[in-house]
Amino acid sequence: MPPSALGSLRSLTRRLTVGGATGVGWPRHEIALGVAFLVAAALIGLLTSGYLLQFATDIFTFMAMAYGWNLISGMTGYVSFGQIAFYGLGAYGTALLILHGHVPWYVAAPVAGAVAALLALVLGGVMLRLRGIFFALGMFGLVQILSILFSQWQFAGGGQGLILPGALTAHAVYAETVLVAIFAFALNLYYSRSALGLKAMAIRDDEEAAAAMGVHTTRVKIVTFVLSAIPPAIVAGLVAWNRSYIDPPSMFDPSVDFQAILFSLLGGMGTLWGPALGTVILELVGEQIWAQFPEFQLGLFGLLVVLIVVFFPGGVVSVLRRFGWLPRPVIMAPSELPRGSPPALAGEAGGDGPVLEVRGLSVRFGGVTALRDVDLEVRRGETVSIIGANGAGKTTLFNVITGFVRPTRGEVLFKGRPIKGWSVTQLAEAGIGRTFQIPRPMESLTVWENVLLAALNGRRKHAAVDQAAWVIRALGMEAIWLEPVVNLPPGHRRQVELARALALQPDVILLDEVMAGMNREEQEKIRDAIRTLHEYGVSAVAGVEHVVAAIVDLCDRIVVLDFGQKIADGEPQQVLRDPAVIGAYLGEAG
Amino acid sequence: MLILQLLVNGVLLAGMYLLMAQSLNLIFGVMRIVNFAQGTMIAVAGLFTVWLATRIGLNPFLAIPIVFVAMFWIGAIVERLLLRRITLRGTQGELMTLMVTFGISFVLINVALKAWGSEYVSLPYLQSSWRLGPIEFAKSLVIAGAFGTVLSAALFSWLNFTGSGKALLATSQSRIGAGTCGIDAGRMSTLAFALGSALAAAAGTVLVLVTPLGPQSGNDLTILCFVVIALGGLGDYLGAILGALVVGVAQSVLGFYLGGNVQVLLPYILLILIMLFIPRGLSLSRLAR
Numbered sequence: 038m039p040p041s042a043l044g045s046l047r048s049l050t051r052r053l054t055v056g057g058a059t060g061v062g063w064p065r066h067e068i069a070l071g072v073a074f075l076v077a078a079a080l081i082g083l084l085t086s087g088y089l090l091q092f093a094t095d096i097f098t099f100m101a102m103a104y105g106w107n108l109i110s111g112m113t114g115y116v117s118f119g120q121i122a123f124y125g126l127g128a129y130g131t132a133l134l135i136l137h138g139h140v141p142w143y144v145a146a147p148v149a150g151a152v153a154a155l156l157a158l159v160l161g162g163v164m165l166r167l168r169g170i171f172f173a174l175g176m177f178g179l180v181q182i183l184s185i186l187f188s189q190w191q192f193a194g195g196g197q198g199l200i201l202p203g204a205l206t207a208h209a210v211y212a213e214t215v216l217v218a219i220f221a222f223a224l225n226l227y228y229s230r231s232a233l234g235l236k237a238m239a240i241r242d243d244e245e246a247a248a249a250m251g252v253h254t255t256r257v258k259i260v261t262f263v264l265s266a267i268p269p270a271i272v273a274g275l276v277a278w279n280r281s282y283i284d285p286p287s288m289f290d291p292s293v294d295f296q297a298i299l300f301s302l303l304g305g306m307g308t309l310w311g312p313a314l315g316t317v318i319l320e321l322v323g324e325q326i327w328a329q330f331p332e333f334q335l336g337l338f339g340l341l342v343v344l345i346v347v348f349f350p351g352g353v354v355s356v357l358r359r360f361g362w363l364p365r366p367v368i369m370a371p372s373e374l375p376r377g378s379p380p381a382l383a384g385e386a387g388g389d390g391p392v393l394e395v396r397g398l399s400v401r402f403g404g405v406t407a408l409r410d411v412d413l414e415v416r417r418g419e420t421v422s423i424i425g426a427n428g429a430g431k432t433t434l435f436n437v438i439t440g441f442v443r444p445t446r447g448e449v450l451f452k453g454r455p456i457k458g459w460s461v462t463q464l465a466e467a468g469i470g471r472t473f474q475i476p477r478p479m480e481s482l483t484v485w486e487n488v489l490l491a492a493l494n495g496r497r498k499h500a501a502v503d504q505a506a507w508v509i510r511a512l513g514m515e516a517i518w519l520e521p522v523v524n525l526p527p528g529h530r531r532q533v534e535l536a537r538a539l540a541l542q543p544d545v546i547l548l549d550e551v552m553a554g555m556n557r558e559e560q561e562k563i564r565d566a567i568r569t570l571h572e573y574g575v576s577a578v579a580g581v582e583h584v585v586a587a588i589v590d591l592c593d594r595i596v597v598l599d600f601g602q603k604i605a606d607g608e609p610q611q612v613l614r615d616p617a618v619i620g621a622y623l624g625e626a627g
Numbered sequence: 628m629l630i631l632q633l634l635v636n637g638v639l640l641a642g643m644y645l646l647m648a649q650s651l652n653l654i655f656g657v658m659r660i661v662n663f664a665q666g667t668m669i670a671v672a673g674l675f676t677v678w679l680a681t682r683i684g685l686n687p688f689l690a691i692p693i694v695f696v697a698m699f700w701i702g703a704i705v706e707r708l709l710l711r712r713i714t715l716r717g718t719q720g721e722l723m724t725l726m727v728t729f730g731i732s733f734v735l736i737n738v739a740l741k742a743w744g745s746e747y748v749s750l751p752y753l754q755s756s757w758r759l760g761p762i763e764f765a766k767s768l769v770i771a772g773a774f775g776t777v778l779s780a781a782l783f784s785w786l787n788f789t790g791s792g793k794a795l796l797a798t799s800q801s802r803i804g805a806g807t808c809g810i811d812a813g814r815m816s817t818l819a820f821a822l823g824s825a826l827a828a829a830a831g832t833v834l835v836l837v838t839p840l841g842p843q844s845g846n847d848l849t850i851l852c853f854v855v856i857a858l859g860g861l862g863d864y865l866g867a868i869l870g871a872l873v874v875g876v877a878q879s880v881l882g883f884y885l886g887g888n889v890q891v892l893l894p895y896i897l898l899i900l901i902m903l904f905i906p907r908g909l910s911l912s913r914l915a916r
Contacts, residue, residue, distance in 0.1 A: 116722040118729065163903065169718040170661050170725050171902045178850055178895040185892050241719075291846065295733065298726070332741060339733025346727050347712045 066362055067310075074313065078215045082208060094211045096320045097218040098276060101268040102297035103304075103312035104221035109265035110298075111307035112228045113258060114241030115165065119176025120269050121294035122160075122183050126153045127270025128277040128288045129187060132199045135278070143213060146274030153270030154263050161262035165255065168244070177291065184289035198284025201277060210279045214272055221268035222313065228261075229309045232493050232501075235368045235482075237261055239490050241307070242479035249439060249473075250537055251465035251494030269297075292335055299338055302345050305354030310363050314353050367483050367519060369502060374518055377507030380542050380573060390453055392417045392576050393438065393469075393545050398447035400433050400601075407433040408601045410447070415545060415578055418571035422579045422588050422609075425598035426621075431580035432474050434598070435547045439471045440464045452544065466494060470543030472534040474550050474580075478522045485509070485518050487533050491540040508540045511569065513562050528559040535563060539575075546570065548579040552587055560587055567591050589613065597621065628761040633880045635762055641875030642772030643834060645779045647848065648855035648867050650826035653782070656799035656862040657819035660710070660724040664732035665827055666848030668698060671735050672831030673840040674743050677750045687752055687832055694828040702824025705731060706817045732845055739842035747841035771833040778829060783864055795819060799862065851894040857901050860908030869909055 081093045102124065110116045130149030134140045140148065160179070167175045188196040228234030236257045239247040248254050277283045304315025319341075327334050345352065357363050395413040399406065408430045415421050423431050436442040438449055440461040449456050456464060470491075478487050485505065492505040509518050512532055517525065522533060531551060538546050548567075552560050568591060570577050581588050589595070595612040597605040599621040605612045612618055647669055654662045662668075672694040679685040679693070709731075713723050753766035785792040798805040798815040806812050834840065855874050859866025874894065882890030901908070 114719065114722075116726070163899075167902050170721050171906070173722060173725055174661070174850070174853060175899050175902055177846070178898040181846070181850070181895045182892060182899075185888055189888060292733070295729070302726075333737055335740075336734045336737025339730040339735075339737065342730035343709060343727050343734070346723050346730070347709050350713075350715070350723065 064362075064364070070310065070363075082211055082215070086207065090207055090211055092320075092324070094207070094214050094275075094279070096316060097211070097214045098272045099297055099300055099320065100313055100316040101214070101218040101221040101272045102294075103301040103316050104218070104225050105265045105268040106294075106297050107301045107306065107308075107312045108221075108224055108228060109261050111301060111311070112225070112234060112241065113237040113261045114307075115168075115258065115262075116173045117176045117265075118173050118291065118294065118298075119178075119180045120265065120297070121289055121291060122176065122180045123153045123157060123266040124269040124273040124293065125180070125183060125187070125285070125288040126156060127273035128283050129193055129199075130270070131274030132201050132277050132283055133193060135201055136199065142274070142278040143209065146213065146271050146278065149274045150267050150271035154267050157263045157266035158259065161259040165258045165262060180289050180291060180294075184285045187289070188285040194284070196285065198282060198287075201281045201283070203281040207279070210275050214275050217268055217271045217275070220271075224264050224268075225309055225312070230366055230368060232369070232498065233257065233260070235486055235490055235493070238307075238482060238486075239479050242481050243477050245441070245461070246473065246477040246479070247490070248461040249441075249465050249471055250491040251462055251541060252490065253462050292338070295342070296338060299342050299345070302342060303349075303352055305352030308352070308354040308363070308365065311352050311354045318353065368486050369489060369498065370483070370485050370519065371502065371506075374509065374515060375503060375506040377503050377505070377510055379507055379511075380504060391415055391450075392419075392452060393578070394450040394453075395434070395438070396448050396450070398434070398437060398449065399445045400430075400437060400442060401445045406601055408437070408444075411598070411601070411603050413596060413603070413606075415576045417544070417576055418574050419594065420567060420571060420577045420579070420592040421594045421596060422581050422585075422592040423596045423598060424581045424585055428600075429598040430601040431598060432549055433601075435471060435549050435578075435580060438464075438547060439469055465541060465543075468541070468544035469547065470538035470541040470545070471547040472531070472538050472549055472551055474553075476527070476530040476534045478525075478530055478533040478537070480523045481521070483519050483521050484514060484525075484533055484536070487522060488536045488540045491537040492542075494541055504542065505540055508536050511539070512536050512566055528555045531555060532559065532562070535566060539566070539570075542573075543575060545576045545578065548577060550580060552581075564588075564591060585613075629883075630880070632762055633883050634876060635764065636768065637876030637879030638872065639764075639768045639772030639875075640837075640879060641871040642779075643775035643830060643837070644851065644855050644875050645868060645871040646775035646826060647830040647834070648852045648871060649779050649782055649864060650823040650830065651852045652856045652862060652864060652867055653795075653819050653826070654823035655856065657795060658710070658724075658816050660721060660728070661853060662820070662823065663725055663728040663849055664735060664845070665728075665823075665852055666850070667732040667735040667739075667842075667845030668824055668827045669831035669834060669848050669852075670840045670842060670845045671739050672698060672828035673750075673835030674739055674748065674842065676832045676835055677748050678743060680750055680752070687750055687836060691829050691832050694832055695825045698828035699821045699825035703817055703821035705824075706820035710820065711813070711816070732849070736842045736845060743842070745841060745843065747839040747844065748835075749837075749839040750835050752836050765837070767836040771837050774833050775830060778826065782826065786864070847891065847894065850898055854894045854897045854901065856908075857898070858905075858908055863908065866908055 081090065085093065102120065106117065106120050127149045130152045131142065131145045134145035134148060135142055164172060164175055164179065187193055193199065228237060236247065236252045239250070239252055240254055240257060244254055273288065300315040300319055301312045302315065303319055304311030304313065326337065330337065354363055391414045393415040395411060398408055398411045400408040411434065423434070425431055433442060437444050440459055451467060451469060479490070488508055489501060489505040492501040492508070496504060509515060512535065514532055514536060517529060522530065525533065531554065535548065535551060552563055555563065564587065567577055579588055579592070589609050592609060594607065595609045596603060597612060597618050604621055605615050605618045651662060651665050654660065675694055676687050676690045679690045680687055709727055710724055713720060713727065715723050753770060756766055757764040786796045787793070794805065794810045795815050795818060797808065798810055798812050802812045851874065855870040856867050858870030858873055859868065874897065878890050878893055881893060
């Protein structure tokens with residue numbers, strides 16, 4: 038690779054990281070690996086022809102497909118069994134453009150890629166409403182539908198297929214295939230280091246929690262889906278041109294998709310280098326094996342997928358990471374935790390009206406009434422505790438306010454506006470932060486990324502980094518800021534939850550059992566944080582079951598819920614002396 | 628009268644689809660996974676039956692116990708050696724398991740291709756039909772439909788009225804709860820997967836009497852089974868009856884008027900429509916309650 042190319046890589050790094058910080062630098066072996074790939078690709082293109090060149094073209098074709106799949110399935114966690122749909126659409130688009138539009142092939146393939154991306158935009162809007170296995174099966178079904186439709190569409194050759202003028206330019210096809218593979222790699226590179234990628238990975242870990250942190254989940258998913266459709270569509274156009282014959286069974290063949298999935302899995306799903314390594318390794322090794330057992334190729338693929346998923350789920354990259362190679366960069370992590378600056382006073386002054394107002398709220402689940410006619414008012418900067426036994430309706434109340442549950446009756450006003458019909462994301466953006474009763478931090482990400490995810494909401498990169506750093510310092514989490522959440526004990530996980538909610542810089546923060554399972558020292562940190570909240574104009578509503586003592590001296594007001602009804606509301610000392618409250622809360626009848 | 632004939636055929640088909648789908652339901656209920664190899668297991672069992680009948684001259688109904696036992700053990704081994712080792716939980720775990728069964732289906736397809744070629748074959752057996760007024764009852768379809776219905780009913784009775792069946796049902800409702808009652812949830816998973824596979828095999832044996840099967844028909848069948856149980860609500864044994872009837876009748880009627888392609892496409896279109904608009908199914912038993 039010429040030095041100028043290296044230079045442009047570095048400037049790309051700078052753009053992807055924050056202010057020339059080195060925390061997300063380029064480890065040497067990563068650059069070396071990239072250079073090795075490019076040199077090998079160039080040498081093959083210059084020195085080989087015939088069978089070898091075709092073999093190399095196949096490798097890069099699969100690499101592009103594996104990277105496409107990795108984007109939607111590895112990064113975003115939406116495992117698709119139907120990316121081959123875009124492969125087929127790309128092939129047919131290219132063929133029809135060449136035959137009827139008389140467009141040269143090197144233009145036809147990218148145009149078909151763009152068309153496929155457009156179709157992905159439409160399809161994504163429908164298919165991405167499905168989750169988990171439903172999405173996987175739905176995509177699989179979509180491919181079958183397309184395959185049958187194309188076999189009926191006479192203009193596209195029907196079941197007979199289409200014959201194209203043959204390709205006489207194997208080297209050119211190879212070069213364009215390599216370019217598509219590089220493009221697909223670049224997309225993955227961007228995802229592994231950018232805010233968009235962070236949001237995608239957050240969706241993979243916990244889509245609902247991501248929405249509660251202000252991530253526009255639908256938008257991120259659709260963008261990713263569209264991007265993931267482009268590489269297979271373009272390479273399929275090149276394949277069609279190269280083979281000069283296409284028909285529905287070969288262009289919508291699930292086993293081709295399956296190979297791309299296998300390559301991605303072997304290398305390491307959701308990693309930057311996995312698809313490339315997996316494709317190269319398995320194509321080279323496989324070539325020897327298939328030659329021995331040509332009739333068992335499909336079965337061996339199947340067997341490999343089974344064995345990899347069961348015994349080797351992290352793939353090649355996970356093994357390399359054990360030796361410290363190819364680590365996942367922590368997204369936008371500066372080399373040192375910046376000082377951060379405290380946020381400006383929250384929100385517009387908005388007068389003295391209540392920040393949050395709940396009026397006559399009732400929620401019924403089937404025959405169970407979780408909340409009955411509950412009223413609540415929270416003023417700016419106020420700290421309110423909602424106490425009540427397990428099942429009193431605290432979490433349901435929080436779920437209604439944050440958009441997770443629709444109320445049966447009644448309304449919620451936030452800063453004076455009714456929030457009926459607002460989505461979880463919109464509410465988070467508007468300034469309602471929350472923690473979950475059972476902490477739901479993003480497991481595969483670090484503390485830093487969890488906090489940054491929320492801080493990115495409505496902020497530019499630098500401001501978000503500043504905000505995240507401030508929150509981490511404010512909560513005293515400097516020692517664990519680069520720790521992956523999956524390694525953290527429960528108390529720390531709750532801290533991460535609180536930090537995330539704070540990083541949103543909300544007007545109101547809803548803390549659901551925020552001190553449960555914490556030791557004294559950790560509780561003290563949270564108490565400090567809650568004390569600080571109102572200095573920044575943040576109102577806090579804390580749902581508390583057990584550690585009442587820990588919160589009493591912090592709050593301005595206590596509201597008591599009992600079986601979904603509000604039975605008291607007032608000054609802490611006064612409420613706690615109320616005989617009705619004592620009766621309900623301590624279970625002393627009469 | 629034609630429409631009546633089509634309805635009868637649809638209902639008979641439904642009896643068989645019910646068995647195919649209940650075995651998927653059984654596995655989904657206990658293990659929370661969709662066995663993507665289900666359809667291929669059905670197809671392979673059907674092809675094996677054809678092989679037994681043409682090579683050895685074995686009556687297809689005598690083949691049932693053989694494929695049943697064989698697939699039971701294959702299922703048990705797959706669960707013990709592979710599926711059990713997937714430690715991921717939640718959505719990612721479900722997807723990994725789906726991927727493994729996807730892989731298994733490719734292995735089975737390859738083995739079947741090697742053993743019996745890629746052709747679609749049927750087993751000519753009980754080719755004549757009974758007449759009742761203007762309606763014709765194809766013997767093979769009646770036998771297959773009745774067999775499916777009876778075996779499904781047997782499964783339902785076993786689950787609801789016997790100790791071991793109840794243990795399995797309990798596990799599907801709450802693994803932890805069942806565990807505290809002394810039920811070995813791991814054992815139940817093995818049993819569910821093994822029994823689910825075996826019932827799929829039994830369904831394949833009779834399916835091949837009424838429709839041609841090939842190694843590649845597995846995926847179509849998997850989706851068909853999934854649609855049936857998704858229509859009725861995943862894990863809902865009574866709901867699946869409604870699902871089977873809807874799919875069976877729709878396939879019979881639409882297939883006649885709109886052609887074979889629609890018949891093949893129908894499950895896929897239903898799949899996407901159901902998941903988008905009624906993801907919880909028609910919920911027959913919730914209505915009944």
